[in-house]
Amino acid sequence: MLLEVRDLHVEFHTRDGVAKAVNGVNYSVDAGETLAVLGESGSGKSVTAQAVMGILDIPPGRISGGEILFQGQDLLTLKEDERRKIRGAKMAMIFQDALSSLNPVLSVGEQLGEMFVVHRGMSKKDSRAKAVELMDRVRIPAAKERVGQYPHQFSGGMRQRIMIAMALALEPELIIADEPTTALDVTVQAQVMDLLAELQRELNMGLILITHDLGVVADVADKIAVMYAGKIVEQAPVHEIYKAPAHPYTRGLLDSIPRLDQKGQALYAIKGLPPNLLAIPPGCSFNPRCPLAQDLCRTDEPPLYDVTESPVPRTSACHFWKECLHG
Amino acid sequence: MVRRLARPAPQPGLHRLRPGHPLPGGHRHLAVPDRLRRPLDCDLSKAQEGSQPGHPFGFNGQGCDVYTRTVYGARASIQVGVFATLGVALLGSVLGGLAGFFGGAWDGFLSRITDIFFAIPVVLGGLVLLSVVTSATVWPVIGFMVLLGWPQIARIARGSVITAKQNDYVQAARALGASNSRMLLRHITPNAVAPVIVVATIALGTYIALEATLSYLGVGLKPPTVSWGIDISSASQYIRNAPHMLLWPAGALAITVLAFIMLGDAVRDALDPKLR
Numbered sequence: 138m139l140l141e142v143r144d145l146h147v148e149f150h151t152r153d154g155v156a157k158a159v160n161g162v163n164y165s166v167d168a169g170e171t172l173a174v175l176g177e178s179g180s181g182k183s184v185t186a187q188a189v190m191g192i193l194d195i196p197p198g199r200i201s202g203g204e205i206l207f208q209g210q211d212l213l214t215l216k217e218d219e220r221r222k223i224r225g226a227k228m229a230m231i232f233q234d235a236l237s238s239l240n241p242v243l244s245v246g247e248q249l250g251e252m253f254v255v256h257r258g259m260s261k262k263d264s265r266a267k268a269v270e271l272m273d274r275v276r277i278p279a280a281k282e283r284v285g286q287y288p289h290q291f292s293g294g295m296r297q298r299i300m301i302a303m304a305l306a307l308e309p310e311l312i313i314a315d316e317p318t319t320a321l322d323v324t325v326q327a328q329v330m331d332l333l334a335e336l337q338r339e340l341n342m343g344l345i346l347i348t349h350d351l352g353v354v355a356d357v358a359d360k361i362a363v364m365y366a367g368k369i370v371e372q373a374p375v376h377e378i379y380k381a382p383a384h385p386y387t388r389g390l391l392d393s394i395p396r397l398d399q400k401g402q403a404l405y406a407i408k409g410l411p412p413n414l415l416a417i418p419p420g421c422s423f424n425p426r427c428p429l430a431q432d433l434c435r436t437d438e439p440p441l442y443d444v445t446e447s448p449v450p451r452t453s454a455c456h457f458w459k460e461c462l463h464g
Numbered sequence: 465m466v467r468r469l470a471r472p473a474p475q476p477g478l479h480r481l482r483p484g485h486p487l488p489g490g491h492r493h494l495a496v497p498d499r500l501r502r503p504l505d506c507d508l509s510k511a512q513e514g515s516q517p518g519h520p521f522g523f524n525g526q527g528c529d530v531y532t533r534t535v536y537g538a539r540a541s542i543q544v545g546v547f548a549t550l551g552v553a554l555l556g557s558v559l560g561g562l563a564g565f566f567g568g569a570w571d572g573f574l575s576r577i578t579d580i581f582f583a584i585p586v587v588l589g590g591l592v593l594l595s596v597v598t599s600a601t602v603w604p605v606i607g608f609m610v611l612l613g614w615p616q617i618a619r620i621a622r623g624s625v626i627t628a629k630q631n632d633y634v635q636a637a638r639a640l641g642a643s644n645s646r647m648l649l650r651h652i653t654p655n656a657v658a659p660v661i662v663v664a665t666i667a668l669g670t671y672i673a674l675e676a677t678l679s680y681l682g683v684g685l686k687p688p689t690v691s692w693g694i695d696i697s698s699a700s701q702y703i704r705n706a707p708h709m710l711l712w713p714a715g716a717l718a719i720t721v722l723a724f725i726m727l728g729d730a731v732r733d734a735l736d737p738k739l740r
Contacts, residue, residue, distance in 0.1 A: 224641040
């Protein structure tokens with residue numbers, strides 16, 4: 138297994154109390170596999186990724202428990218200097234907004250080349266040639282002419298390609314893409330996702346795709362982990378989830394997608410708001426918004442049940458997963 | 465250094481008016497005609513006289529040539545302005561920048577120290593600290609300005625480093641394996657330096673004016689040093705009878721300050737690739 142996150146807990150110490158952002162997350166990614174992590178804003182999907190990368194702001198953040206095994210080694214026991222050598226070289230991250238993730242005062246060539254200077258000790262001149270090579274690889278036209286240009290001179294899609302090129306520069310084993318297409322328009326989204334998927338196949342990398350866009354996930358992911366209030370509430374192979382969700386929250390998400398055959402009808406929305414992380418409700422954290430909630434849900438926190446009826450391994454954190462699955 | 469500049473050795477055969485022209489000797493001298501060479505060679509019988517042939521700016525209260533003194537005054541005034549600004553900008557941005565980047569206890573400690581320095585009144589502080597200094601050079605005055613001036617730049621540097629630090633590209637650089645020093649020097653500094661440059665160049669004019677204030681109070685530069693500040697303060701009491709004595713050094717001061725502010729704007733524009 139390439140990456141295994143075991144029972145990860147992350148909390149933030151704020152003036153108003155302790156915000157529990159991640160409460161016991163388990164997931165794993167194998168080489169060449171794509172895991173999509175799905176959830177609303179504030180569900181802890183980005184915080185989990187930042188903990189894996191080791192770029193969490195500490196303080197106010199704190200990893201209060203769990204293990205992050207990367208190629209069998211627990212990253213949380215490593216020294217900062219050793220982790221820094223892994224970042225960028227063995228695991229890399231693609232950010233949501235490429236414009237703000239590129240330094241406005243350095244040319245893209247300098248920023249791409251920096252990867253080789255930092256990790257490989259390459260000279261400036263050689264690193265520039267490598268930068269051109271990378272820009273060609275992510276299919277930026279006229280790479281040789283554009284290598285000296287600044288981020289603001291590129292379009293949104295091209296900037297995201299540069300981010301992808303930076304992440305792929307040293308051919309890492311794991312890529313974490315944090316909502317890589319959210320800031321792009323729909324046609325460019327498809328191009329960027331195709332490029333990412335193609336490069337992933339080529340280099341046999343593990344990919345963690347963080348998103349709240351169910352449409353993006355369907356095409357590229359192998360398995361999906363749905364997060365809610367810092368927990369994984371359902372984990373399943375991608376097609377199983379679309380066919381029959383085993384958690385009411387997943388069902389709610391799928392029902393909220395506009396569909397052509399529902400033209401003219403009101404669009405479904407999950408009622409209520411995500412819980413305040415300072416005061417997560419007892420029992421199942423989804424119970425105040427759940428249409429299937431019963432007394433049991435308000436008192437007992439559901440464990441991750443194995444969905445035994447499924448031919449492939451999948452789990453759901455709902456006491457009534459059976460009812461939901463046949464729902 | 466200043467004493468030598470104030471009383472330069474005669475340079476035979478140099479009769480052209482080319483202030484600031486570097487001579488082959490390697491020293492930077494102001495080349496002025498022989499008869500104007502010594503700013504302290506004065507003729508009391510010509511005190512307060514206006515413009516006349518050979519003396520375009522007239523004479524001051526001691527009968528010294530105002531043109532000569534304005535040209536020589538540039539040395540001390542610009543020395544004070546430039547070195548005080550450099551000292552303040554370096555000390556302030558290093559301390560403030562580190563405090564902003566690392567945060568925590570060091571940040572809290574530094575912020576309280578800047579509060580203490582802000583509480584010291586400049587003129588009163590100058591009267592106390594500089595009255596014990598006997599040196600006639602510009603360095604005690606520069607040192608005093610750096611001592612009281614760095615907190616201003618430190619606060620601005622701290623603020624702009626904190627702003628730049630929160631940018632996504634710093635997080636991105638960290639995610640791609642950049643070290644602390646690399647993030648600070650390559651990603652944060654170029655994006656945080658613009659406000660420091662702008663404030664420092666504006667402060668440069670303030671330092672030249674502050675030198676004038678301190679000299680007026682008798683604790684700044686002392687004669688025989690020639691500076692615009694000394695001349696402005698001594699001329700201010702004759703403003704009704706002989707306004708030309710005030711006008712020329714004050715005009716030189718104003719133009720110099722303006723020039724440095726424009727320099728600051730130009731430097732900031734040059735550093736910002738979005739304007740290229």
